[in-house]
Amino acid sequence: KRSSTKVAHFKWEVEYMHWSPDCNEGVVMGINGQFPGPTIRARAGDTVVVELTNKLPTEGVVIHWHGIRQMGTPWADGTAAISQCAINPGETFIYKFIVDKAGTYFYHGHYGMQRSAGLYGSLIVDVAEYKKEPFHYDGEFNLLLSDWWHKNAHEQELDLSSKPFRWIGEPQSLLLNGRGQYNCSLAAQFSNPPLSQCKFTGTEQCAPQTMTVQPNKIYRLRIASTTALASLNLAIGGHKMVVVEADGNYVEPFSVYDMDIYSGESYSILFKADQNPSQNYWISVGVRGRKPNTPQALTILNYSPTSSTKLPTSRPPTTPLWNDYYHSKSFANRIKAWRGSPKPPTTYNRRIMLLNTQNRIDGFTKWAINNISLSLPVTPYLGSIKYNLKNAFANSQPPDSFSPSYDVMRPPVNPNTTHGDGIYMLKFNSTIDVILQNANALADNVSEIHPWHLHGHDFWVLGYGEEKFTDKDVVKFNLKNPPLRNSVVIFPYGWTALRFVADNPGAWAFHCHIEPHLHMGMGVVFAEGIYRLKNIPKEALTCGLTGKMFMDRKH
Numbered sequence: 001k002r003s004s005t006k007v008a009h010f011k012w013e014v015e016y017m018h019w020s021p022d023c024n025e026g027v028v029m030g031i032n033g034q035f036p037g038p039t040i041r042a043r044a045g046d047t048v049v050v051e052l053t054n055k056l057p058t059e060g061v062v063i064h065w066h067g068i069r070q071m072g073t074p075w076a077d078g079t080a081a082i083s084q085c086a087i088n089p090g091e092t093f094i095y096k097f098i099v100d101k102a103g104t105y106f107y108h109g110h111y112g113m114q115r116s117a118g119l120y121g122s123l124i125v126d127v128a129e130y131k132k133e134p135f136h137y138d139g140e141f142n143l144l145l146s147d148w149w150h151k152n153a154h155e156q157e158l159d160l161s162s163k164p165f166r167w168i169g170e171p172q173s174l175l176l177n178g179r180g181q182y183n184c185s186l187a188a189q190f191s192n193p194p195l196s197q198c199k200f201t202g203t204e205q206c207a208p209q210t211m212t213v214q215p216n217k218i219y220r221l222r223i224a225s226t227t228a229l230a231s232l233n234l235a236i237g238g239h240k241m242v243v244v245e246a247d248g249n250y251v252e253p254f255s256v257y258d259m260d261i262y263s264g265e266s267y268s269i270l271f272k273a274d275q276n277p278s279q280n281y282w283i284s285v286g287v288r289g290r291k292p293n294t295p296q297a298l299t300i301l302n303y304s305p306t307s308s309t310k311l312p313t314s315r316p317p318t319t320p321l322w323n324d325y326y327h328s329k330s331f332a333n334r335i336k337a338w339r340g341s342p343k344p345p346t347t348y349n350r351r352i353m354l355l356n357t358q359n360r361i362d363g364f365t366k367w368a369i370n371n372i373s374l375s376l377p378v379t380p381y382l383g384s385i386k387y388n389l390k391n392a393f394a395n396s397q398p399p400d401s402f403s404p405s406y407d408v409m410r411p412p413v414n415p416n417t418t419h420g421d422g423i424y425m426l427k428f429n430s431t432i433d434v435i436l437q438n439a440n441a442l443a444d445n446v447s448e449i450h451p452w453h454l455h456g457h458d459f460w461v462l463g464y465g466e467e468k469f470t471d472k473d474v475v476k477f478n479l480k481n482p483p484l485r486n487s488v489v490i491f492p493y494g495w496t497a498l499r500f501v502a503d504n505p506g507a508w509a510f511h512c513h514i515e516p517h518l519h520m521g522m523g524v525v526f527a528e529g530i531y532r533l534k535n536i537p538k539e540a541l542t543c544g545l546t547g548k549m550f551m552d553r554k555h
């Protein structure tokens, strides 16, 4: 039988709301009165239409559909100043795109610090009608992970843009499906420092969502992280997890007892409810990669018919030490493409080496790529390239590499950098290798984790390595079964190599998914094949030079 595709139509209003995500009242950016926003559920091949009305009184908004490649619809990618103009207060923009590949995705604001403000939700694509997943399960759960600060996103943004620099610090809470507990713990008897026991009626905005399972059944847990900062580790007390999907691509199944999840990544795991059914179990999520100062997020895996309010008697799983990078790397290296996945081209046309450094501009703290800190222009690249508007952005491309004598193990000798809005123009259908090179930050003996996310494409992760990448490292590339993903991390003082085909006409952000880092300039933009696009909706481009152009042409 042939499957019939549908249109999934949504009308959304984005607005600020008083909310208590972690039992402490603050302000969140919600959608239709919900936080997190509504879950979109569609089948592979369906068209998703979201009519988005901006009800924020005085600021623009856009939404990025993270992991959806937007083949042929680059104006629906939801990146302010790259794929579209921010939607003004009171205005409605129609996002219309096809979800072509089953998997676990999410959406989030892509303007300023609107992700930190809580603008996000889940997007789940089921296999097409009459198609089957390549694994069996009896039920499924969805877990959207995020981090939450008590300081609002506007103050965070100002702090990051201040001289002297004010770092936003570690989050106050981690949220599971938008729910966390700041001033109490579900596992008070095990908490250190001591916290009081949380008591919930279940109707509180911060009450945990428990997951109820039937003994001996198999469940799929969909996990996605939209954190602004935190790298996370998830475990289900006493249960083995089999990883089967990463970023909307199947992976060769492998089992673990805990897993790392960086901002921008999504996974599916399968677990069997094979433990003693008279008990309940902890699902715990803790911080990795940065010295933590945030309690674990907890919820309960409840075995039917045991009461869901019965607390597990054991201690929640211990999150691996934040700086146990050996553990992180062994997890990362176990992720391999599923047998049926497309293979990468065996050679590349262009290699772009991207050096990641922390820098300064006139005393402001920045991040830079090949010594340029990204600052976005007024006119979205998609429009200024399509209409060949001069002076919309720098006309020279940023460099394809950095000085071979740069010492990645030491703080920068000259920490100063410059702003830039130049972008990489890629030949349509060419194969691009990117080597992301990590380095020492401004302080001695500090190099941080950065999860990089590419818009508009999946890439093959060819490998990870230590210290400075050299040509000799090419022999270590995995061309046999590299996983296809849209997000990948660089480890401290290490490099990560990836390959993709520039086959999707558009202008695409490629950036560190840590929101404050992107805000501080940690990203680049790739553009390819824009001349091939026929009709870009004018509503996407009615600002800046394209806005003027449309106004000048009297219709």
Ligand SMILES: O=C1O[C@H]([C@@H](O)CO)C(O)=C1O
Pocket: 167, 441, 448, 517
């Ligand atoms: O961008 C960052 O700034 C701080 C620190 O480097 C300076 O305060 C930090 O931990 C970051 O990730």
